[in-house]
Every structure is written in structure tokens, then in C-alpha cells.
Amino acid sequence: MDTSSDTNTDRNALNPDATGALRDLLDLFDRSEVSALITRYFVGIDERRFTDAWVRSIFTDDVRLEFPIGAHTGAAGLAEASAEGVAPFVRTLHRTSDHVVEVIEPAGDRAAFRANLVADHIHLPEVLAARGPDANPRFTIGTYVEGEAVRTDQGWRIGRLEMVLVWTEGRPPEGREKAADQSNAPL
Numbered sequence: 001m002d003t004s005s006d007t008n009t010d011r012n013a014l015n016p017d018a019t020g021a022l023r024d025l026l027d028l029f030d031r032s033e034v035s036a037l038i039t040r041y042f043v044g045i046d047e048r049r050f051t052d053a054w055v056r057s058i059f060t061d062d063v064r065l066e067f068p069i070g071a072h073t074g075a076a077g078l079a080e081a082s083a084e085g086v087a088p089f090v091r092t093l094h095r096t097s098d099h100v101v102e103v104i105e106p107a108g109d110r111a112a113f114r115a116n117l118v119a120d121h122i123h124l125p126e127v128l129a130a131r132g133p134d135a136n137p138r139f140t141i142g143t144y145v146e147g148e149a150v151r152t153d154q155g156w157r158i159g160r161l162e163m164v165l166v167w168t169e170g171r172p173p174e175g176r177e178k179a180a181d182q183s184n185a186p187l
Contacts, residue, residue, distance in 0.1 A: 026108075031101040033156045034111045034149045041158070042094035042117070050083040059158050060150055066162040068143075069176055088127070088173035089139075094119040096145070109151040117143045117163070127173065139170040 041058050044050075055078045065072045072081045086092050099115040121139045128135045147161035 027103055030103050030108065030111065030151075030156070034101045034113055035099040035115075037149060037156055037158055038096055038099060038113065038115050038145065041161075042096055042119075045082060045086060046092050046094055048083070048086075050079040052079055055079050055082075056154075060152065063158060064160045068141075068163065068165045086121070088124060088176075089121040090124055091122045092119060101149075111149045111151075111156070112146075113149060114144060114146040117141075117145055119143070123173070131171070136170045139172050140168065141165060142167040142169075 037058055044054050044058070052075075055075050059075050059078065061075045063073070063075055063078070065078070067085070069085065072078055095118050096115045097117075099113065101111050101113045103111045119141050121141075123131075123135070123137050123139065128137055143163050143165050145161055145163050148159050149156050150159045
């Protein structure tokens with residue numbers, strides 16, 4: 001005899017907040033999924049996973065990304081644009097923390113997020129050689145990222161991501177000095 005429905009009825013009778021607890025659990029799961037998208041994006045950058053499959057696993061087709069060095073709209077060409085963004089560096093290491101995710105749609109299909117990001121960029125050997133023996137190999141940025149994620153048939157995907165520069169340390173690559181100077185603006 002199947003008693004599962006009887007058991008559920010009894011649990012609900014004993015705990016009238018069961019529906020609210022389930023909703024809280026689903027909200028926690030959604031926030032975890034969105035947080036994982038942010039992490040997977042930056043891990044993919046560091047591991048140089050610049051493929052269309054990588055892009056589709058993280059972003060919507062109409063994604064809008066804004067960075068201090070430029071912007072990109074749409075999943076098309078995003079893998080190549082990401083590769084170009086880190087081309088001046090041998091290695092990068094992006095560390096995100098303090099992810100805040102809030103499901104904002106009544107139906108739970110949209111979420112706003114914010115996370116802190118500190119990223120180290122190690123210059124190419126030829127850049128260091130040109131800068132001289134005392135050149136610092138590291139260019140570090142302190143930023144935060146914010147944006148929106150959307151629930152799709154394939155799961156959560158980032159629809160908008162903006163990186164806001166807070167500070168820099170070290171010398172940026174040639175041609176990116178103006179973007180790095182944004183952090184020196186008065187607060």
C-alpha cells in the first residue's frame with residue numbers, strides 16, 4: 001500500500017509552513033545556480049575555454065556585457081571577444097566573492113546579482129622585456145560585477161553583466177590605460 005500521500009498530508013498538517021519552506025528551498029537552489037554561472041564564467045576565462053558551447057552554457061543569446069575596456073552584445077562572437085580580452089596576458093586569475101542573488105520576478109524567472117571580483121593578470125614576457133628589468137609582471141583589478149540572469153529551458157543564463165572598476169594596481173597593457181584610469185576618479 002502506498003502511504004506517501006498520507007505521509008505528506010500528515011507532514012503538512014503538522015507543519016503549516018511546509019509550502020513556505022519548499023519555496024525557500026527552491027529560492028536557495030535558484031540563487032546557487034545563478035552564483036555558479038558567475039563562477040563558471042570567470043573560471044572559463046582563466047582556463048581559456050573560449051568555445052561557443054562554453055558561451056551557450058552561461059549566457060542568453062542576447063546577452064549584454066559591459067567592461068571597462070569595452071562592451072559586447074549577443075552570444076555570437078563572444079568566445080572570440082573573450083579571448084581577445086585576455087590576449088595580452090600569459091595567465092589570469094579571477095576570484096569572485098560575496099555573491100548576492102535575488103530572484104526578482106513574481107514567477108521566479110529573473111534574478112539580479114552582484115559579486116565582488118579581484119583579478120590578477122600576468123603580462124606576456126615580451127611586454128615585460130620592453131618595460132625593463134624592474135617591470136611588474138602583474139596587473140590587478142578590483143571590481144564588482146552586477147547584472148541579471150534569466151531562467152531558460154536550459155536552466156539559468158546570464159542576460160546582462162556589467163563590470164564596474166573600483167581600483168587597479170600595476171600597469172595595464174598598452175592601449176588600456178584609459179580604462180584603468182577610471183578607478184582613479186573621485187568617489
